[in-house]
Amino acid sequence: MTVGVVILVHTALDRAEQVIRHWVAGGCPVVVHVDKGVGDRTYQAFVGNLTDLENVRFSTRHRCEWGMWGLVAATQDASEMMLRAFPKVRHVYLASGSCLPLRPVKELRRYLDSRPRTDFIESATTSEVPWTVGGLDRERFTLRFPFSWRKRRFLFDAYVNFQRRIRFKRRIPDGIVPHMGSQWWCLTRQTLSAILQDPARKTYDAYFRRVWIPDESYFQTLVRLYSPNIESRSLTLSKFDFQGKPHIFYDDHLQLLRRSDCFVARKIWPHANRLYQTFLNDEVSPMKGTEPNPGKIDRIFSKAVDRRTRGRPGLYMQSRFPNRYRENGITSSPYSVFQGFSELFENYEPWLAKASGARVHGHLFDPNRVMFDGGQTHFQGALSDSASLRDYNPQMFLTNLIWNTRGERQGFQFGPMDTQPIRDVIARDHNATLAIISGAWAVTLFRSNRDFADLRQEAARLQIIENEHLNLLRSPDTKARVRIWTMADFIESPMEVLQMVVDEMSGKSGPHLTEAPRMHDLQGFGQFLQNLKNQGMHPYLMGDFPVDRNASFKAPTKRKPYLVR
Structure with missing residues (x-):
């Protein structure tokens, strides 16, 4: 045989x-x-x-x-x-x-x-x-297929749809399955x-x-x-x-x-x-x-x-450039976004980089230029500090930055004064961790030497932008990890928050912080907010901030940091 x-x-x-x-x-x-x-x-x-x-x-x-x-x-x-x-x-x-x-x-x-x-x-x-591909599993035995799928695709599809429409079904010979x-x-x-x-x-x-x-x-x-x-x-x-x-x-x-x-x-x-x-x-x-x-x-x-x-997480190539929401992760590695910290503290970026061992940039999405760590004009992966190049495709700028620095935790500052198209990308990125002190942008206005009428108009604009951002982050579609403090809550216990930020950036629970970055002098800031109210602009994102900073400050209800998704 x-x-x-x-x-x-x-x-x-x-x-x-x-x-x-x-x-x-x-x-x-x-x-x-x-x-x-x-x-x-x-x-x-x-x-x-x-x-x-x-x-x-x-x-x-x-x-x-x-x-x-x-x-x-x-x-x-x-x-x-x-x-x-x-x-x-x-x-x-x-x-x-x-x-x-x-x-x-x-x-x-x-x-x-x-x-x-x-x-x-x-x-x-x-x-x-x-393994059946094309949606024809049981139907391949109950419909008729006289036309070639490869050579006469139009007739093939048209005839299948016609049979479905008239509810045609072939009889399977007796005795076979x-x-x-x-x-x-x-x-x-x-x-x-x-x-x-x-x-x-x-x-x-x-x-x-x-x-x-x-x-x-x-x-x-x-x-x-x-x-x-x-x-x-x-x-x-x-x-x-x-x-x-x-x-x-x-x-x-x-x-x-x-x-x-x-x-x-x-x-x-x-x-x-x-x-x-x-x-x-x-x-x-x-x-x-x-x-x-x-x-x-x-x-x-x-x-x-x-x-x-699916590709590799956070990698986009000419041969595989997925549609939105079909990416295998927007970015390749975890990173941190800080809002309000650099406005509230002096030299916040170098302090955090030293305390955590991570790379901390300034405002990467500043309207004028990309503020890389140390003021560099070019960064890993031939990324330029040109704002126009960055704004051509903000998402690709961010994904390239994270991809090119795999193995090193990245952090950067973001706020309502920056270009905003990237905020939707960050919100749906599960690799992003956001720490936000709401209303801290007002410190920059408070310290600026501008006419009060201009300040009031700018404050109204920035508050609208930040409020939209916070509403986006509270959406059920948000995948990023988000922590939000009002400015009034934050200044009650800043060390606790800073410790949390450092531990998260370093990826481990380190020793308790013994020093913190120097906070800007806020003497008169409460009166500044009151003046905005008096001029018809109501600054509500800062929390219940007293007019006299030296007075005993107690919020009616102490709000704890909370996590959105």
């Missing part, structure tokens, strides 16, 4: 010839089907090159188009020829011209000899398979002959002729009628991406293919010389005697699909 191989060939005939000779040398008869789309002269030359092999036959040619009946018809004719021409064949192995044996043929023969009545074919109902699976199977002579000689074959063929992708359901369904022992798996390694397209194996996949322990792999790149030289040489390809286990490399393929579809 032996194994017969049916090979469906449509391209790279030189590689197919190599593989056919390998199968024959291993003691396997081969029946070849060549796609009718291949030119007659090319076909005749291909046949002529193989005339020296006695155990090779060529079956009736069909036009094989993806998803159409021709692939099943070609398999039927080639299988019938195999069973008729080689009566000693016990198992029939279906392969394609782009398949490559990974282990010695005699090892496959020994494996099948120990399982003489086992059929290896993926066969699962539509409710049990996760539609199953699906890989088209690359290995069936026993008994099972395969029962399928091909079934008295109801004409009925089944007429039905499956209008099923979508029948090569993945015809044998997979009918095998359930006759096989006494099915192993629902394929002995051929074939992997598909998230779009349902097969992965192509190249020379650099050599070790990966060896690890799979599978007997055959598809789809091999025709120019993968190293793969063909290695696996078509039994001396180089050692016998392993192990059970095929494609699951050993599934993790690698899963990671590849995840990387292709």
Whole structure:
């Protein structure tokens, strides 16, 4: 008893010839089907090159188009020829011209000899398979598909929609339950002959002729009628991406293919010389005697699909620039945003950098220039301090900054005086941590030497901007971690807040702070706020700030720092 191989060939005939000779040398008869789309002269030359092999036959040619009946018809004719021409064949192995044996043929023969009545074919109902792509799982068996999905996409979609609209449903032949699976199977002579000689074959063929992708359901369904022992798996390694397209194996996949322990792999790149030289040489390809286990490399393929579809967190490339809300994280690493701290304290940035060991910038989104740490004009990743370049795409500026400084915690100042388009990005970034002292922007106005009428107008504008920002941060859509203190609450216990900020920036709970940055002199600030009120502008974001700073200050209800999401 032996194994017969049916090979469906449509391209790279030189590689197919190599593989056919390998199968024959291993003691396997081969029946070849060549796609009718291949030119007659090319076909005749291909046949002529193989005339020296006695155990090779060529079956009736069909036009094989993806998803159409021709692939099943070609398999039927080639299988019938195999069973008729080689009566000693016990198992029939279906392969394609782009398949490559990974282990010695005699090892496959020994494996099948120990399982003489086992059929290896993926066969699962539509409710049990996760790989159907395009929304057509059960419908592929209840609608008609006379048009090619690849060549006549418009007619294909229009006809499917028409059938859905009129609620058309085909009747599934009695006695069968539609199953699906890989088209690359290995069936026993008994099972395969029962399928091909079934008295109801004409009925089944007429039905499956209008099923979508029948090569993945015809044998997979009918095998359930006759096989006494099915192993629902394929002995051929074939992997598909998230779009349902097969992965192509190249020379650099050599070790990966060896690890799979599978007997055959598809789809091999025709120019993968190293793969063909290695696996078509039994001396180089050692016998392993192990059970095929494609699951050993599934993790690698899963990671590849995840990387292709989601990318790396915070990395945007020309080859993968996702739409909004479909990013795999807006930025790549955690960072901190401070609002009101640099307005309230002198030299806040260098103090925080020294206390936390992190990188602390000034106002990166200042309208005039980007205030990098230390006043640099250029920063890592060739980032410029040009405000116009930054404002061309503020989100990309931020993501580049965080990506280019991976491994080093970044922090920067932000406030209502800065350009605001970035605030929506920060709010929905789960890597962002915001510490906000609301109303602290008024300290800058208080310390400025400007006409009071201008100050009142500017204070009204800044309060509106900050209030909008705070409302955004309180939205349920906010992903950033947010802490907000009113200015009045903050100055009651600044050390507690500063300790929290330093611990968060350093990533650990350090020793208690023994020094703090110097706070600006706020003598007269309460009167400044009262003057704004007297002029008709009501500053409410600062909290209940007393007119006399030296007076006993107690808020009616002490508000604790709170976390928004």
